[in-house]
Amino acid sequence: xxxxxxxxxxxxxxxxxxxxxxxxxxxxxxxxxxxxxxxxxxxxxxxxxxxxxxxxxxxxxxxxxxxxxxxxxxxxxxxxxxxxxxxxxxxxxxxxxxxxxxxxxxxxxxxxxxxxxxxxxxxxxxxxxxxxxxxxxxxxxxxxxxxxxxxxxxxxxxxxxxxxxxxxxxxxxxxxxxxxxxxxxxxxxxxxxxxxxxxxxxxxxxxxxxxxxxxxxxxxxxxxxxxxxxxxxxxxxxxxxxxxxxxxxxx
Ligand code: SAH
Numbered sequence: 001x002x003x004x005x006x007x008x009x010x011x012x013x014x015x016x017x018x019x020x021x022x023x024x025x026x027x028x029x030x031x032x033x034x035x036x037x038x039x040x041x042x043x044x045x046x047x048x049x050x051x052x053x054x055x056x057x058x059x060x061x062x063x064x065x066x067x068x069x070x071x072x073x074x075x076x077x078x079x080x081x082x083x084x085x086x087x088x089x090x091x092x093x094x095x096x097x098x099x100x101x102x103x104x105x106x107x108x109x110x111x112x113x114x115x116x117x118x119x120x121x122x123x124x125x126x127x128x129x130x131x132x133x134x135x136x137x138x139x140x141x142x143x144x145x146x147x148x149x150x151x152x153x154x155x156x157x158x159x160x161x162x163x164x165x166x167x168x169x170x171x172x173x174x175x176x177x178x179x180x181x182x183x184x185x186x187x188x189x190x191x192x193x194x195x196x197x198x199x200x201x202x203x204x205x206x207x208x209x210x211x212x213x214x215x216x217x218x219x220x221x222x223x224x225x226x227x228x229x230x231x232x233x234x235x236x237x238x239x240x241x242x243x244x245x246x247x248x249x250x251x
Contacts, residue, residue: 026057029069036071037089044093050119051089056082058144059112078130080225082110083172087204087222091193094206094219095168097122104163104185106156106227107172111137114149117170124149125163127156129228157231159185166190174202174224179231183207183214195224 034052042048057068060082064074073081083091091113097103099121105114108128117124126149128134138151152160156171157179164185171182171194178194186192192207192214204219226233 024066026055026069030056033069033071033085037086040071040086042086042089042093044089046097046120047089047092047116050092050116051085054112054115054119055144056085056112059110059115059140076110076133078133080109080130080133082112083224088113088116090220091170091172091204092116092120094193094204095170095191097168101167102163103168103170104160104166104182105170105172106159106182107225108137108151109133109172111141111149113170113172114151115141115144115146118146118148122148122168125152125160125166126150127152127154127160129153129155155229155232157181157227157229161185168192169194171195171227172224173227173232174199174222175227175232177231178205178207178216179227179229181231183209186214188212195222199226 030052034048037048037051057065060068060074060076067074071084071086073084076082097117097120101122103117103122103124105117105124105126108114108126114124114126128137128151131153134151134153141149141151159181165187166185167187167190169182169186169190169192174195174197176198178192178196182192186209188209188211190209194205195202196205197203202222202224204222205216206219207214207216
């Protein structure tokens with residue numbers, strides 16, 4: 001009688017063959033991650049579906065790819081990190097996104113959040129201040145075919161006055177307050193989400209503009225890396241070496 005090894009296609013010949021290692025199926029891991037997000041209270045079907053489609057394992061270092069679908073932040077080099085999936089889902093849900101919106105992201109990092117926004121049908125303008133991340137992530141997003149993401153290099157706390165106003169703004173690094181130029185560049189009826197606070201105590205803060213009057217509401221306690229730059233955490237050395245103009249380099 002012919003038997004087959006569990007989990008593999010190989011015929012069991014009775015010899016002591018090494019079992020081939022089956023790489024985990026990213027699709028199944030992603031579906032599991034989405035179920036976990038639902039269990040944690042994420043209800044926005046569009047966000048869940050976008051996160052079910054974006055291959056998060058391609059946005060982290062190869063050695064960490066096996067952990068890509070766990071609900072945890074991961075290092076991406078240069079002292080920065082990719083946010084945990086729950087935080088990406090929560091921030092995206094609070095932004096009440098729909099196709100066609102113009103979204104400004106400060107802190108491109110790995111590009112994962114930008115990819116989720118693009119997958120939701122938004123046009124994304126994303127700014128990064130670490131040149132290597134700007135370049136590497138720009139190339140990755142391009143090679144993955146994201147054509148509605150425009151990557152910029154520079155101090156994101158200045159925003160992108162030439163492309164303003166934006167329907168939505170998302171800041172994925174934490175400063176002591178929401179940078180004033182970004183509030184200005186938010187369209188009337190726009191929504192901005194950002195972690196705000198000290199290094200130790202931060203709150204996700206959602207700012208709704210109705211007319212010219214922004215109303216802020218605090219949500220979950222969070223931990224993000226520093227928002228550097230003129231309107232960010234001024235103590236950071238990196239802030240001083242940033243160009244004062246945000247520039248776009250075509251990738
Ligand atoms: N959205 C990212 C999260 C990256 S972590 C992702 O999905 O992976 C935050 C990023 O913000 C870091 O890459 C950091 O370099 C960047 N950052 C911090 N201050 C900034 C500033 N003033 N302008 C632009 N980027 C900034």
